Amino acid sequence: MVDLTTTYMGMSLKNPLVVSSSPLSDNVDTIREMEEAGASAVVMSSLFEEKVIYESQSLDHYLNYGVDSFAESLSYFPDMQEYRTGPESYLNLISQVKDKTSIPIIGSLNGVSSSGWIEYAQKIEQAGADALELNIYYIPTDINTSGADIERMYLEVVQSVKKSVSIPVAVKLSPYFSATANMAHQLAQAGADALVLFNRFYQPDFDLENLEVAPNLVLSDSNELRLPLRWVAILHGQVPVDFAITSGVHTHEDVLKGLMAGAKVTMTASELLQNGVGRIGEILAGTTAWMEEREYESVKQMQGSMSQQHVAEPAVFERANYMKVLESCRPVAK
């Protein structure tokens, strides 16, 4: 029997397949199903500070809308005793999940203000989360904001959150840094316990019928594994943090590749959204079978085995390889 156990930010996990942040983790029962299917940990869907603010201001707006304007209808809604516009429902969910599961639960946070990052990180810790993933989701559209500004912002967030909580903190990164390796290095210095590669931004589409920009969710496929695979392979051994791969993990082959690149865990959600949480068991079984067939003893044995430092040709991860790929894509001559 192969040993699938791994560690991630100091947590012992029964296998390297973690459910990444998605709507699947909005529901206690679904999380229990995922645990039963074999998931070794679950990253909760993100608590968005922006959403908390929006909910609060939106409620205020609609409760104020049209009031004290007309003598017969001085208000339009009953005045409730309390409203849960804050993070309460999210925090309650974490507590409930912790009560009903035994696997590690990783909170996920997207803040907008420095006080928000700290406040909500602490609340997530108090709610019982075993670790925290910082989902720094930021599209720098301002032409006056430099790359250095963005990097500084990331580092400040990590430093301030690390100072305010005692649970391990992972940072989910965007792939759009000028110097990804340096950024990873700086984040490690700032205290990050793990780096999660990479955040997938929802890219808007165009609706030609209505000439509108239409946001729609496109789930990942295995091809998207390549980008995090490369960067984990490059960073493994160079940056002293744990790595998680979170894009394009759909099959046991993807899991194996991620581990070999150097990831401590691989994370999946798109696959489960498309084909159900039962895929967790299938992927794990596939992983085990592959390892057994090739007489691998443990996951630890293969983690980083194909990182840049450990492959025969380190240059394959670097830019020079680009030309070869292009050459292989020439159209077939007619």
Add this chain to the structure above:
Amino acid sequence: MTRQQVTIDGNEAAAYIAHKTNEVIAIYPITPSSPMGEHADQWSSQGGTNIWGTVPLVIEMQAEGGAAGAVHGALQTGALTTTFTASQGLLLMIPNMYKIAGELTSAVFHIAARSIAAQALSIFGDHSDVMATRATGWGMLFSNSVQEVMDLALISQACTLESRVPFLHAFDGFRTSHEVMKVEKLSEDDIRAMISDDMVRAHRERGLTPDRPRIRGTAQNPDVYFQARETVNAFYQATPEIVQRAMDKFAGLVGRQYHLFDYVGAPDAERVIVLMGSGCETAEETVNYLVGQGEKVGVIKVRLYRPFSVGHFLSALPKTVKTIAALDRTKEPGGAGEPLYLDAVTAVSEGMAEGTASFDSHPRVIGGRYGLSSKEFTPAMVKGVFDEMSKAQPKNHFTVGIVDDVTNTSLDYDPAFDIEMDDVVRAVFWGLGADGTVSANKNSIKIIGEETSHHAQGYFVYDSKKSGARTVSHLRFGPRHIHNSHLIQQSNFVAVHQSGFLEQYDVLETAKEGATFLLNSVYGPDEVWEHLPEQVQRQIIDKKIKFYVIDAYDVARETGMGVRINTIMQTCFFAISNVLPREEAIAQIKKAIKKTYGKRGEAVVQKNYVAVDAAVAHMHQVTVPDQSSSVIKMPPVVPPEAPEFVQNVTAKMMAGEGDLLPVSAMPVDGTYPTGTTQWEKRDIAMDVPVWEPDVCIQCGKCVLVCPHAVIRAKVYDESDLSGAPETFKATEARWKGMEGQKYSLQVSVEDCTGCTLCVEVCPAKDKSQVGRKAINMESILPLKEAEKENWDFFLGLPEFPRQDGLNFTNVKNIQLLQPLFEFSGACAGCGETAYIKLASQLFGDRMIIANATGCSSIYGGNLPTTPYTFNQDGRGPTWSNSLFEDNAEFGLGMRLTVDKQTEYARELVDRLREAIGSDLAGALLNADMSYEAGIEAQRGRVVDLKAKLSGLDDPAARDLLSLADVLVKKSVWIIGGDGWAYDIGYGGLDHVLAGGRNVNVLVLDTEVYSNTGGQASKATPLGAVAKFAAGGKPLPKKDLGMIAMSYGHIYVAQVAMGANDAHTIKAILEAEAYDGPSLIIAYSHCIAHGIDMAQGLNQQKLAADSGHWLLYRYNPALQAEGKNPFTLDAKAPKIPLKSYIDTENRYRMLQQSDPDTAERLAAKAQKVVEARWEQYQQLAGKK
């Protein structure tokens, strides 16, 4: 014992006692009493208990009559039961009130007394409703102030239990029900001490139970009814003493002593006024002032009006009295006098005749009317009455407060007479509903009332519009109890939150010398002076006013407050009014913000804090020059070309000077001209739609959906463009057969509310810049003058001829029809008005409308102006509102007139066939009026007929002449909201639909009582939060259409313009064409849904797409063709219900307040949607 000081209004004070002392509460919304029911419902839903520790059971009924019936039943089975109502609601309770009193049942109804609809409806306060119940046998206690409401509510409850006589506890609608005042809150111990548990148990014992079987409510015969009716006498005789004992006991407990008749004034007064209600406060204040001046005057404040104790009344009057003036806040046309006057006359007469009165001489009693419909009752008027009483022959049956130049009943008085005390801060705030002025002022009253030793009072005046509404707040703060139940006459602080008011109203009229004036203006301290009208400049100089300015909108924008400038202006008020030290005031404002907004989330609190901190720094004192220099004058209210009535009457009301109109100016029977909103340019939109002809596809959707009919389209000859203003836009008309014609789309920017529905619905986008549509919002400022000119030119272009062969069955063509419903005061983006406007385009020139009370009767018929208008031939909808509950019957009556008169006219045509010519007679009788040209042809025949008849000297000919117009087809419409159709008017609606007459019923279904502030109706959907359904409506919406379809002979359609405009048009046309009853249920998005009103049409689409609102038509005419009459026009639901309801605050707030229930109800609602879809598919034969 120290009791809690609270700042509340009269409604809350009454509801507090009612909820503490009852077990069952049956409620129904009606202004101004609705908040009492809302409080009771909310307290019970939050687990609030009565003094016996149990939560009162609160139930909403379908009507006040239903509430009274439920109350009666609950009382007869032994529960302590109450209700709250006003006006017509109280009238609907009268039958049960006779029963409850006849059965000697202990109960209290709390009444926010309001005018009764006579020549017109009025929501405001007087005693007409209470007085209409005098004969029912109920006791009546009147409260004059908010404190008294709380006190006498409890005393009423105690007295009814002891006396077994039921009590109306009445107080003045709005003036007391809505006045916010600092009062001492009675404790539960106080209440327990007043309410005898033994008597409660005795009441319970009298309840009917099969364990002690009895019957009550028998039918009696001539042999015993009379005697049985007299059995109650002893109870009524005992009641006054019981009430006085209760008042004495209350005084012992609480310290406030009341009497059945409280006298205030000189012990040797010769002139005494007698009155009830809030007017007593002003009368008392005035009497005290006049006595201080040495005058021998006094006032009797009547507390217990029924049973009327002659002995107590006579004892309360000073023996020196020579003249008594009984002032009634009601009118009984044709009576010997109003009720209180008659009681006073009777009492004095009996007292003198029987020797029980101890007056020095026989006093003269005169009677007068005052204060109808919340007409102001001021110290000047009180003095005017006393002055009249000094005359040798004082006027009897007088009026005070108006100018009656017809029957000369009115008294003269000096309006300048004022008695306000100098130690009272009196502040007047002019604001808009949307800017939060009233909310902030309510907060200020709480701050001063609850955080300082000062007394505080606030009263708020609203205008009659639902969009761009003006509010005027009157706040008093002072060291003593405030006895002023009238608006501020002399203010030492005036704030104007909208600088546009300076050119519309005399905002500084009340400012006294040395007052402080705070203005919100885009102009800074160095520029603002030159932008003031000359009149305002002059007042500032003459009255030595200290003038401050702030650009509050700029501060609001900077601090994320949007258009809510309330917190900013409130902070400035405290900073310069010296009511509190500035730092303390700011701390208190922040505390109040936390208290008010804290539960909405920290982000909201912080936003307001930032606004408070930014406010004072942006306020500047303006250096006032010695001389006025402005050339800005107050413009005329209406242009000179407005009709005479509009000039002389309507314009005065529009200017806020309606109080000055004499009786002679008013129509005698409540009949007013239509077509008047066109003269009321409200100019409330900051951004207005601008048409882009190069992008426009001339689809007509913007014209169709515009709730205010401010977007119009015309097709006309190019030659008509001669003389067009330079900026007038026109393009080639894109209709088959109209090549070479011109097309213009024009916006009336001064009538626009800026709702943006037109932009949202516009499907045409610029190919090079998709963000630019064929219609886009732009700032009105640079456009206004040119667009006013363009609009005037557009109106002068010829209307498209209706009978020109164009088929008015689609959106594109209908845009060319003139709307005969325009510029209503409905909410910006209203979801109802587009349906009415559409019907007016299609049938307006032959439309008779019966309109149920509700939003549509308010924006349809609330003075000063009406949106219903007429075409170039002078034809247009004729409209009336009867009541809330009877609208279907009212409309049926109109139909019956049309049917009967048509029948008679046809008979006359036949009888006079020879005289008018057989051909014409035949054509008249056989006319096909199923299409526009056919109707127009008949109109031509009627003209010919009239010409022939006018020369005939024959009674039948004269009759036919008077009836000839009825030969042209009329279209009877019965319009109302869901509160009417689903609830209070349902019985009548059912009967009218079942009766088969040709009426068209349009239900504007907002799924809630919108007009009274969002109470649940039976149309409210499962899971939605509404008042009276604070925990989410637990049961599904009634399927009104399905019920109607079950008859088989009724045309029924469910439509949603935002989901399918073509379907809406088709249904309305089919309904009107159907020769029988028709019911159209129209989804109407509403401000009470908690939505962005600009997205209203999208909300309609989501409602349809989710299967919540199914589009269908049931046309019985198809049966004759052997077809299934039911057509399911909806497609299968394509989004989950959640995708719709999550976008509306009425559902979302349940998710925020009670997520488990929200989830459970949402799941149940989804199942209901699915089941209904199955059911309708079967009906359509698709399954």
